[in-house]
Amino acid sequence: MNATAVSGSGVNWKAEWKPFALMAAVFLAFYYLPVDAPRFRGALIESLELTKWYAQEHVLLCLVPAFFIAGAISVFVSQAGVMRYLGPRAPRAVAYGVAAVSGTILAVCSCTVLPLFAGIHTMGAGLGPATAFLYSGPAINILAIVLTAAVLGPQLGIARAVGAVVFAVVVGGAMAVIFRRSEQARTEAALAMPEPEKGRPLWQSGLFFGALVAILVFANWGRPEGQTGAWWWLYAHKWQLTAAGAVGLGAVLNRFFDLALWKVAATAVATVAAAVLAPEEPVLAFSVGTVGLGLAVARERGELGEWFAASWGFAKQILPLLFAGVLVAGLLLGRPGHEGLIPSAWVAGSVGGNGVIPTLFAAVAGAFMYFATLTEVPILQGLLGSGMGQGPALALLLAGPALSLPNMLVIAGVMGWKKTSVYVGLVVVLATITGVLYGAVVT
DSSP states (O other): OOGGETTTTEHHHHHHHHHHHHHHHHHHHHHOOOOOOHHHHHHHHHHHHHHHHIIIIIIIIIIHHHHHHHHHHHSOOOOHHHHHHTTTTHHHHHHHHHHGGGGTOOOTTTTTHHHHHHHHHHOOOOOHHHHHHHHHHHHHHHHHHHHHHHOHHHHHOOOOOHHHHHHHHHHHHHHHHHHHTTTTTHHHHHHSSSOOOOOOOOOHHHHHHOOOOOOOHTOOOOOOSSSSHHHHHHHHHHHHHHHHHHHHHHHHHHSSSSSOOHHHHHHHHHHHHOOOOHTTTTHHHHHHHHHHHHHHHHTTTTHHHHHHHHHHHHHHHHHHHHHHHHHHHHHHSSTTTTOOOSSSHHHHSBBBSSSHHHHHHHHHHHHSSSSOOTTHHHHHHHHHTTTOHHHHHHHHHTTTTOOHHHHHHHHHHHHHHHHHHHHHHHHHHHHHHHHHHHHHHHO
């Protein structure tokens, strides 16, 4: 028996009140569980539906490539190399500039960016540039900004683009200043690190990462509103472009990373066979290629084996928290157009006008909701039609795509709840202030 829990006269309640309170809370929650209430049952269904949709639409196409990229960062990019561009030695303009515009290349959502953030943070990137990258990844999606301007108006589109870039720098800089003492050890270690030795030529690494990013970006290219122009052409040929990226990756792995040609060929044949047998299900061919890549490198020795191990490590760390967060988000808020425990009418009725309270509510609600890439635009279109103010709309655009409840859980697992709370608070406060000012100017 635990010696701290028992005194001479019985249980030491000073030590045991927390476990007792937790047990009592769980008991009461189940005792009074409103299983017969229609809204509760509907919310449970929505929770499962959202998680099912997330598994179908985001895990295979978004997260798995992101895990491979994160693993590659931790294995193929030297720690000193990361420090050169994102660490204390890097000029601030370079570090924050690179981090703040990353989202224009990576069309990712608030969850897909997490493995990439974990990768560069693990490699020792400064807290400021790392959190700037964390915000900018989903916030500065060029296609989302263009769609915002086309659907919601050019003013809101421009305000979103400018605000997102500024936010990334301000949030990252604030995090670096607030936690400069706790980050001191990492900074000193980075400054003491020797200059990186010359290894693989930069152009080879560039081809490797370029192929991985091309697969991630084109496999997730969203459908634009119109059926003309460059955006539509890219969407119409997204799977051909994804396949081109996969061919390039196979060539690079064979030529520069010494992956056996028969392994590359076997993966290619299996992927092509899946595409031919099920041409209407491109995700099947994508999945076969992904599994083939994993099998090809999993038992390799050296850096390819380390790449798979690092990617698998990120998956084990992040996926359970993401699914838990999606379940809770679906339970509370449901899917777009469906009800969770919190009635959507409450949300719509709380964001009217351009005052501080509606704008703050929009920022907080956006921070906890989960938005897949581009889905925030039609949701906002409906809310604006129901009377939402321009200020709250911008606040939601600046806070929503970059944050979500699943996103917060994973960030806390990477850098702790204290830093996560400050990061979320900074985003919400800045989104609110920006939304209030924008609402005052445009009305």
